[in-house]
Amino acid sequence: MTCSCFTRRHTRRDVLGTLGLAAFSTLLAACGEKAGEAPSLAPVEIDRATSCELDGMLLADYPGPKAQIHYAGQDKPAFFCDTVELFNTLLAGEQVRAVRAVYVQDMGQADWNEPKGHWIDAKTAVYVLGSKRHGSMGPTIASFAQQADATKFAGEYGGKVLRFADIQRDMVDLSGGALHDTRM
Incomplete structure (x- = not known):
């Protein structure tokens, strides 16, 4: 008796697809998730x-939008006092930790000077780069849940409206902020 898996001729696509699915399922299981389920990590205040x-x-000592990254295998999120720091970290070539969730604050709802709550998925947010408003490290990237709020903000404070995928490494240089922060 011959097993049918040995008599069928497998294509390269069959083999790679099976290996890829097995690796993906193993990775999800290692993170405590079941295959087919999306991670359900709530933002932390x-x-x-x-x-x-x-x-x-x-x-809490600084104005402007804050951010948090939930890494696989880490119980507590990594917090950032500025969205520029967040993007600098996410876009760093040496970033190797698996990211499970990323949140930023909706500045259409949160108070700019003392932002609390209003966490939104960073990947679906709309951003304004190059406005006159500053965050903890000087010029920052304002984050919004709604396109209309981002457009209104850009009209009032200047800047360019962008999506998550539009933000590039050269837009998130950290060299200016810390050098000019007199409260550190």
Whole structure:
């Protein structure tokens, strides 16, 4: 008796597809998720002691949108006191940690000077780059849930409206912010 899997001629696509699906299922299982289910990680609210992953600054002490990344295998999210820091981290060539979820604040709802809550999925957000409004590190990238809010903000404060995928590494240079922060 011959197993049918040995008598059928497998194409390269069959083999690669099976291997890819097996690797994907293994990766999801390692992250505690079942195949076919999307990760369901809720954003975590900041408090007075929440500090930035990159520089230790307290998020609550600074204006502008904040961000958080939930990495696979890490219980607590990494927080960022500025969206420029977030994008600099995500777009870094050396970024190798698996990202499960990314959140930014909806500045159409949150108070710019003391942003709390209003977390949205960073990948679906609309951004304004190059406005006159500053965040914790100087010029920042404002984040919005709604295109209309981003367009209104750009009309009032200047800047270019962009989607997540439009933001490139050369747009998120961190060299200026820390050099000009007198409160550090």
